[in-house]
Amino acid sequence: MENTIKSIIDKYEGDKGFLVPVLQDVQKELNYLPREALDLVSSILEVPISYIFEVATFYKAFSLDPRGRIQMQLCKGTACHVRGVPLIIDHVERELNIKEGETTENLEYTFETVNCLGACALGPIMVVNGEYHGQMNIAKTSRLLKKLAKESEKSEEGKS
Amino acid sequence: MDKITSQDQLKELQESIAAKRDPDKTCITICAGTGCLAYGTQKLIDSFQEEIVKRNLQDTVELRTSGCHGFCERGPIVVIFPKKIFYQRVGLDDAPEILEKTIGNGEIIERLLYENPVNGEKLTFEDDVPFYNKQMRLLLAQNPEIDPKSFDDYISNGGYQALAKAIGSMTPESVIQEIIDADLRGRGGGGFPAGWKWDATRKAEGDVKYVICNADEGDPGAYMDRSLLEGNPHSILEGMLIGAFAIGSTEGYIYVRNEYPLAVENTELAIAKAREIGLLGKNIMGSDFNFDIKIVRGGGAFVCGESSALFASIEGRSGEPRAKYVHATDKGLYDKPTTLNNVETWANVPLIIDRGSAWYQSIGTEGSKGTKIFALVGKINNTGLVEVPMGTTLREIIFDIGGGIPDGRTFKAVQTGGPSGGCIPAEHLDTKVDFDELTKLGSMMGSGGMIVMDDRNCMVDVARYFLSFLEEESCGKCTPCREGVHQMRLILDRICAGEGKEGDIDTLEWMGQAIADGSLCALGGSAPSPVLSTIRYFRDEYEAHIRDKKCPAGVCKALITYTINADCTGCRLCVKPCPTQAITGEKKQLHVIDQDKCIQCGACYEVCKDNAVTVA
Numbered sequence: 001m002e003n004t005i006k007s008i009i010d011k012y013e014g015d016k017g018f019l020v021p022v023l024q025d026v027q028k029e030l031n032y033l034p035r036e037a038l039d040l041v042s043s044i045l046e047v048p049i050s051y052i053f054e055v056a057t058f059y060k061a062f063s064l065d066p067r068g069r070i071q072m073q074l075c076k077g078t079a080c081h082v083r084g085v086p087l088i089i090d091h092v093e094r095e096l097n098i099k100e101g102e103t104t105e106n107l108e109y110t111f112e113t114v115n116c117l118g119a120c121a122l123g124p125i126m127v128v129n130g131e132y133h134g135q136m137n138i139a140k141t142s143r144l145l146k147k148l149a150k151e152s153e154k155s156e157e158g159k160s
Numbered sequence: 161m162d163k164i165t166s167q168d169q170l171k172e173l174q175e176s177i178a179a180k181r182d183p184d185k186t187c188i189t190i191c192a193g194t195g196c197l198a199y200g201t202q203k204l205i206d207s208f209q210e211e212i213v214k215r216n217l218q219d220t221v222e223l224r225t226s227g228c229h230g231f232c233e234r235g236p237i238v239v240i241f242p243k244k245i246f247y248q249r250v251g252l253d254d255a256p257e258i259l260e261k262t263i264g265n266g267e268i269i270e271r272l273l274y275e276n277p278v279n280g281e282k283l284t285f286e287d288d289v290p291f292y293n294k295q296m297r298l299l300l301a302q303n304p305e306i307d308p309k310s311f312d313d314y315i316s317n318g319g320y321q322a323l324a325k326a327i328g329s330m331t332p333e334s335v336i337q338e339i340i341d342a343d344l345r346g347r348g349g350g351g352f353p354a355g356w357k358w359d360a361t362r363k364a365e366g367d368v369k370y371v372i373c374n375a376d377e378g379d380p381g382a383y384m385d386r387s388l389l390e391g392n393p394h395s396i397l398e399g400m401l402i403g404a405f406a407i408g409s410t411e412g413y414i415y416v417r418n419e420y421p422l423a424v425e426n427t428e429l430a431i432a433k434a435r436e437i438g439l440l441g442k443n444i445m446g447s448d449f450n451f452d453i454k455i456v457r458g459g460g461a462f463v464c465g466e467s468s469a470l471f472a473s474i475e476g477r478s479g480e481p482r483a484k485y486v487h488a489t490d491k492g493l494y495d496k497p498t499t500l501n502n503v504e505t506w507a508n509v510p511l512i513i514d515r516g517s518a519w520y521q522s523i524g525t526e527g528s529k530g531t532k533i534f535a536l537v538g539k540i541n542n543t544g545l546v547e548v549p550m551g552t553t554l555r556e557i558i559f560d561i562g563g564g565i566p567d568g569r570t571f572k573a574v575q576t577g578g579p580s581g582g583c584i585p586a587e588h589l590d591t592k593v594d595f596d597e598l599t600k601l602g603s604m605m606g607s608g609g610m611i612v613m614d615d616r617n618c619m620v621d622v623a624r625y626f627l628s629f630l631e632e633e634s635c636g637k638c639t640p641c642r643e644g645v646h647q648m649r650l651i652l653d654r655i656c657a658g659e660g661k662e663g664d665i666d667t668l669e670w671m672g673q674a675i676a677d678g679s680l681c682a683l684g685g686s687a688p689s690p691v692l693s694t695i696r697y698f699r700d701e702y703e704a705h706i707r708d709k710k711c712p713a714g715v716c717k718a719l720i721t722y723t724i725n726a727d728c729t730g731c732r733l734c735v736k737p738c739p740t741q742a743i744t745g746e747k748k749q750l751h752v753i754d755q756d757k758c759i760q761c762g763a764c765y766e767v768c769k770d771n772a773v774t775v776a
Contacts, residue, residue, distance in 0.1 A: 018476060138737060
């Protein structure tokens with residue numbers, strides 16, 4: 001991990017002003033911001049850990065907790081809202097038994113909402129591991145969740 | 161390619177690129193904006209590429225992936241130049257058929273044409289489509305015509321000529337005067353005259369001055385800045401270069417939302433190319449003007465669209481705004497004189513320098529010149545980007561260009577100005593849209609989001625939506641904003657849950673005023689607007705929630721019941737989706753919802769094809 005973080009910081013020439021991009025890149029590599037990584041950033045950049053926590057908890061893009069293998073992001077922009085996103089949020093929360101922003105215990109699913117993806121014609125939009133699913137409704141969400149569950153079962157079988 | 165060191169060289173380059181191009185050559189243009197890519201368009205692009213090679217058409221047919229065309233509702237979109245044959249909702253495996261029939265035999269594929277909803281007429285050419293031909297596209301004009309990854313495309317369309325003109329034949333002062341004369345106002349929502357900002361930054365004392373492009377487009381439902389930046393990044397660079405030349409700046413930043421990966425990618429490419437060719441760097445076009453640009457990705461905080469919070473974010477701090485008694489033009493980024501303009505504002509700059517302030521002045525209204533791009537979204541037939549002269553009425557935008565409300569429902573309100581704006585009801589549809597008129601109605605033009613709502617949208621719920629958005633996004637510095645918005649949201653939660661009390665509306669009104677007065681930045685200052693504007697125009701709906709415990713639009717779960725009416729054909733379509741198995745009934749018999757089990761999820765309402773589910 002140390003080498004990864006060193007090389008990220010080197011990319012920004014050790015400039016403390018680039019703390020946000022450094023953390024973005026660390027998160028991209030490690031999927032979240034583990035305490036260990038933040039400590040390393042703190043010592044290499046010579047920035048107090050309290051300051052790093054301030055920044056890491058201020059910006060929504062950062063996660064201090066591990067995130068799931070399947071990352072679901074539901075757009076919560078105004079256009080999606082008026083087209084029924086609150087009902088879909090309820091539905092996903094009920095089906096996965098987690099609240100928005102949470103990860104399932106087995107680290108399979110993370111369910112997040114984002115402010116606006118700017119693809120409003122397709123609203124409501126759900127992005128699953130980078131793949132867009134447009135014009136979502138409750139029925140389509142159910143089908144998507146079933147499909148994901150099946151795939152996740154298969155990958156479990158593959159592992160064992 | 162050699163570096164461009166003079167105006168003449170740029171002209172030569174443009175001519176040499178143009179000479180290699182045949183304007184009559186068939187060019188298949190595919191929209192590859194974020195919206196169309198979300199439809200899966202990449203597959204269509206790949207298939208076109210393969211098929212063109214397979215059919216040996218490389219020499220006669222050009223394939224271009226362009227930026228966003230703006231008619232997102234109808235994606236994937238394919239336009240065949242030079243005639244501009246317009247194919248919409250193209251299937252991902254339609255490439256062979258288009259190449260075979262349209263390119264090969266000159267045949268038009270009826271199925272892919274746009275049908276005019278007014279008379280059912282099939283329209284073959286893009287120029288005939290009402291969504292496009294009622295707009296005035298100046299800023300978006302090049303989007304369909306250039307590949308954002310191609311420097312040559314931008315140059316052959318007259319790119320960087322305005323910069324050459326500014327450097328070659330104007331002084332920094334005359335550039336600023338041109339922008340002041342054009343009366344260009346900031347497109348991010350503030351509407352502050354850009355020329356004045358530039359002038360103040362130029363005159364401010366300081367060895368280093370910064371130019372910043374604000375691409376932290378946070379208003380939910382607005383995406384014109386993304387489309388400009390990802391579709392035509394060089395035009396933004398050119399605007400910033402002209403600004404930097406005028407102000408005397410050597411360093412620039414583009415602060416862009418992390419949620420816009422394609423915009424980041426295309427802008428990075430554009431910057432690299434501009435550096436390679438000498439349009440960024442030292443001694444630009446042989447002059448003593450030096451300028452370079454860095455990209456900074458945002459961290460997903462709405463408040464960072466506010467200028468002083470944005471500076472803090474670039475400096476690597478958390479994005480808290482500061483008081484504005486010291487202007488950014490004196491002390492902005494790193495406490496140096498700074499000009500910050502939004503993407504769309506920068507996009508206007510090359511046009512003004514190229515065609516002159518008199519031309520620009522001829523477009524728009526008394527106080528608002530030029531065009532404005534709106535993101536027309538929500539309950540609207542033609543979702544997309546609409547660029548019209550300032551002063552176009554809401555009715556023209558929503559009905560003539562937007563094609564009205566889908567599913568035969570009625571227009572209820574349009575929300576403008578993002579979370580800082582408000583909801584405008586039907587009685588004001590003939591208002592001319594510009595910086596000043598919408599403010600008079602208690603909303604604002606803002607950055608140009610227009611979210612259309614129909615009779616199935618609850619205005620109390622919409623107000624609550626914006627408040628919870630702002631509550632989450634408040635940086636927490638000012639108590640009235642941090643605590644006040646939270647308290648207002650709790651009141652709205654109660655009202656939506658059927659626990660509203662007499663006097664709640666009054667409380668919301670005075671709290672709103674106090675929050676607006678007591679907050680440092682525009683986020684808190686305008687946070688109560690969505691509530692105050694909905695109370696102003698839809699007070700009866702608030703009263704229905706509070707007094708009658710009813711949600712007239714059928715949205716607030718605690719106040720509605722779903723029932724099945726006599727139109728039920730017993731098709732059983734609603735039985736399976738119901739997550740609580742609340743629906744029972746025999747096949748071909750009237751079904752019933754068990755109200756004790758029903759959780760008001762709306763699944764049955766959504767699937768019913770006979771309008772047999774009633775919400776009340």
